[in-house]
Structures are given as C-alpha cells and as structure tokens.
Amino acid sequence: MWQPSDTFEIPLDAWVETAIKGWLVPNFREAFQAVQTPISFVLEGLDLGLQAIPMPVFAIALTVVAWVVASRGLAIFTLVSLAIVDLIGVWTQTMTTLAMILTAVLFCAIVGVPLGIAASRSDRFEKGIRPVLDIMQTIPPFVYLVPIVMLFGVGMTPGIIATIIFALPPIIRLTNLGIRSVPEDLIEAAYAFGSSPRQVLWEVQLPLALRTIMAGLNQTLMLALSMAVIAALIGAGGLGLTVYTGLGRLDVGAATEGGLGIVLLAMILDRITQALGSDAPSRTPGLLETLKSFFSKRAPATSPT
C-alpha cells in the first residue's frame, strides 16, 4: 500500500547534519568551549579535594552530617554504606562520581533556580520554557550525546554537560511551582507593608518555596546520578566508567561493584537532601540532642510543636 514516504521523504537527518556540522560547530565551537571552563574548574577542584580527603575522615564527616540533618539511623546507614564502597574497592571512583554529581547539581542550581524564579514571575516565560523542559525530560540522552561530543569533545566535562541537560528540568519546574504556590494573601501582606518585588521574593517567596525547591534539588541530584553510566559513554570517569567497562568486557563482577556504588551513593544523597528539605523534626533524636543528653541528667528536650 502506498504511504507518503514512498513519494517523498523529508531529509531531516541531512538538515540536522548540515545545521550542526556546517553551521553550529564551526561558528560556535569556541563559545561552547568557553562554557566548559568554569565547569571543568569546579569539577577538577572538587575531584582533587575529595580524592585528597582520607577515606575514614570523609566517611565520618558525612556520617555526622547525616546525623545532624536527619537521624541516627541514616548516620549508621551512611557509615556502613561508605565502608562497603571502600571494601569493594571502588572508593576512588565513588569520589570521582560524587565530584561529578556535585558539579552537575551546582550548575543546575545556578542555572535552574533563576530560571524557575523567572518562570514564576512571568506567565509568558513559563509558557515558553515549558515545552523546552518537556523536550529535555523526554528526549533520550543518547540523542544529544553526539552533538555534545562534536561541540565539546569527549571527557569528563562534556559528560557533566550532558548530565546538566538531563537533570536540569526538575529544579526549574519545582522552583517555579514552589514560588507560585506561596499563598496570595502573604504576598499581598508583604506588598501592603511597602515591600519591593525583590523584597517580596527574598523575604517571603523564596523562604516559603524552599521546601519545594529542595525537593527539586533532590530530583535533580537523583537524575544526575542516573546519568553516571551514560556520561561514561562520552568519556566521563568514576563509577559509571566501572559499569561501562564491565559491560564492554562482560565482566559482571566489576559492573556489579560499580552499580552497587552508585546505588549506595544515591541512597545516602537522597536521604540527606530529603531531610534538608523537610522541617519536620525527625523521630529519632538528632546529634545535638543526643550529645546534650550525655551531658545533662534531664531527658533530651522534646522539640516544641
């Protein structure tokens, strides 16, 4: 049976080829290369720093953080997980992955929060940015890996740029949502007392949207971690590379080690950022309360409701 493509085919592939290879790459390669500079700067700094910290010091520090922001349970989980990661021999890769994730999330926040704020203030901007975010979230990362390689080359930084594209939408969306769901009467009250739009943003909207923004950050972090393996395809290192090499060599053992590292890292980071986003007092006593109860004979102070 006849179908339209029998008669005529749109040469979309050729057009895209020409657009990217013939126009975008020769004209803008320099500009794209320049974008890399701050990213690789932060990444290298973080990676160097994290690799330099001795494993026990880092593990204990993160355990304390988990205890302070969340609970004793999470602290124990963190300590055990990090010990496992070290014992299975992927500590260095884990730190590299962590540096990559943190860099990606940092730049997602730097770009995403202002965009989210802008979207919350202008309906037109929101309308314009929404389809872009939809595309970013639905398009398979493999599709943009090729142009990224063309524009940025291979290596850690292009991997992070792919991660940023993939992980950016939630923080924009949830910043926008968080600001938009601040009750109208509070904004009105703020204006009634003479606030400027900027003061309303800083004094009322952002603090009240913080929980939602933190939820967005948590989502972004999780998406960034899920990109770890894909980013390894274009030269990023870390746990993703371990998995990817394992895949290439059908080395199930190595792939499992890398996968376990990613999962444990994801769980720790997820729980900690979730705890940061919620003001609800944790059910188990926090670190400070526990320490206080060591030094005073009274029962640990119950947090006021």
Added chain:
Amino acid sequence: MTDKIVAENLSKVFGDDPGQALKLVRDGKTKDEVLAETGQTIGVQSIDFSVAEGEVFVVMGLSGSGKSTLVRMLNRLIDASDGKILVDGENLRDANAETLRKLRLEKIAMVFQHFALFPHKSVLENVEYGLKIAGIPSSERRRRALDALDKVGLSAWADRKPSALSGGMQQRVGLARGLAVDPEILLMDEPFSALDPLIRKDMQTELLALQRELKKTIVFITHDLDEALTLGDRIAIMKEGRFVQVGTAEEIVGNPADDYVAAFTQDIDRARVFDASAVMRPPEALQLKDGDFATARQQLDELGRDALHVLNGEAVFGVITRRSIAEAERQEGASLRDAVRRDAPTAEPSTPLHELYDSCSSGLPVAITDDRGRFVGVVPPEAVFQLLAKDTDKTHRGDAPADEDDAADAPAMSA
C-alpha cells in the same frame, strides 16, 4: 477635625475595558446589565466619602459588595479605575512606585482577615516586618516590635512561630505588625471575622481601648453589623459596590435609609446602639432651698409627672415623688428636704440604654449628669421602653438581606 482620607467618585471595574463599563454605569445601567453586556464586573461604583483624622470609619457589607476592593484601593493594592483618593490632600492615584512604597512603609498599615502572618518567621520577626523592609536597624526595630507586641499583650510569645498561637492571638500579632510601623492610617479588612464570637468581642473591646490611646485613623471592613455599630464612629453600609447609607450607629439604626438597611438593623439590640442622650428629656428640677411642698406639687402637676429631681446648687440632691411628699407631710414640722429620696439613680449622657435597665427598675426617673456632675437631663423609665418599642413599628420579617454571591454570610448578621 481634618479629613485624613477623602475618596471622590471612586470606581473599580474588573475587566479589560473599564472606560466602556464606566460609561454604561453613568448611563444608568446596573451592575448585572454591565456584566451581561461587556463581561466586566463593577467592583466599586462612584463612591464618595471622607474619613476624619482619628476616626473609626466602618464599611459594612455582605461578601461581594465590594468592601474588600474598596479598602485595597486605599493603599493601592488594587488600582482604582476612576476617581480620586486623597490622603492628607495628596492624590494617591498619581503617586509613583517610590512614593507609594513610602506611603505603605510609613503611613498606611493593614490588618488582614486571615491574618496573613508569615509562617516561616517568628512572631517578633512578623511584627518587625514593616520596619525591616523600611531598613530600620535591627536593635531599634526589635525594640519597637516588642513595644507593639506589648500593646497587644503578646510579648511573651515573641520567639514562637505564629502556628503555635490561637486564632485570636494570631490576629493580635497581625494588629501588632500593623501598629509597629506607627502608621497614621490603619486599614483593617475583616480582621475579626475568622475568630469565634467570644474572642471577637474581646478583640473589639481591646481595639477600642487601643484606639482611645493611639487615636489612629481606622478604616474597618466587616460583614457584621453588630461589630460595625460597636466600633464605628461612622458606618457606611455597602451594597453592590455602592454606599447605601453613611452615618453614626444611631442614624443607621434609628433612621435606616432604605429597606435593605432596615432589614439589617431590625435584629439589632437598640439598647446597645442608643445611649441615654437619645431619650433624655429637659432637665426639669426643683431647687432644694427655695422649694416647699406646695411648689413641688404644683410643679409636678404642671409637668404632668409623678417624680421630680431636686437640686442642691448644681448637683443632684435626690428625687421627690407624690408619695414621698405625702409621707413627709404627715410628719410634724417636716420640710421639703425630708421628702427627698436620696436613692435617685444617675447616669451619664453616653451611658448605653442597656445599662439603664437596672436604674429604671426602681420606677424613678434617672438623672443624667455630665462629667462635672451637672444635671443635664432626665430619663423617665417609660422613655427607654418607648425607644426600644420602635423596633416593632417596622416589621421586615421575610425580606432578610439576600446576597447572591454568598448567602452563607447572612446568618452572621444577626449573630
């Protein structure tokens, strides 16, 4: 007293072509006709009023009557479509963003129906808000905020979050936030409507006490006529974006402009609205030193009364009745002085009628004295009941005020 706020021909149209809607209104179309024809809603329609310095001006109306829109136009949270708003003689509608901000920072504060406290800030930080926005250094704004909290009796709660407070307390914080910036004008948009009746009564009393001390110019919005009558120096009754009647409590209750107002006022306890001066009769009295039984009797006959006050100089000495004269005459060598009953009840012109019930139960006329103790009038018990009985003259039962937007508010009227 000078006028603090003057509104002239103030109108608000919600829609994209206010000019067209306003023109239709001028041509005599009603709100509904304008809505049908243009799809635009008339919020407020050609309102004129003025509020004197230190006055409590209450705007009463059901929901949908435009009262919230009106009060928001006074600090331009909503921009008017037409007319003028003069605050201290300056037209607010001409003010640029900077002037407007300054005005809101320094001159006009607002208290909201649902408190609108910032949940992420402590009580003290909430009260400080206006001062912080104005850029006042933190030590001074803390002092002033604590002062304001003190006025509403909540300084002990300064470090708590608003969510830890009850509704009544939260609204006190709202009030303190308004007072902290020491504004000249306080706009209060149904501040007590969300509170339960007992707390509401307390808050009204407290607001009146504060107002006696602070003497702010207050524009107070409410849907509760009782509240309006309690608080307002003057009251405007609003319906469908217009003022139906503006007047004092006594004018509104005693002389409702139309059936709509009358329907509201019929269930009002008139004894709380009217005071002794409303039923006071001229101060007829007998001087103690130049009276005897004969002149006393003669005067009672002339006035057609059974009791008469006796003065000693300017002060009220007591009251004589036909019976007390008769009893005194039976005694040997009695003078008028012996006939005077010293238990004559007294009151002030501003005493509300419901506080006179007890005095009236003695059957004796109540002597009305001013603040210097001078005798200025008499309230015979029957006069009180005559005024209260006026209630039943008008029977408006059956046409209670209906409001298509929100009939649920109507029961609150008689609460």
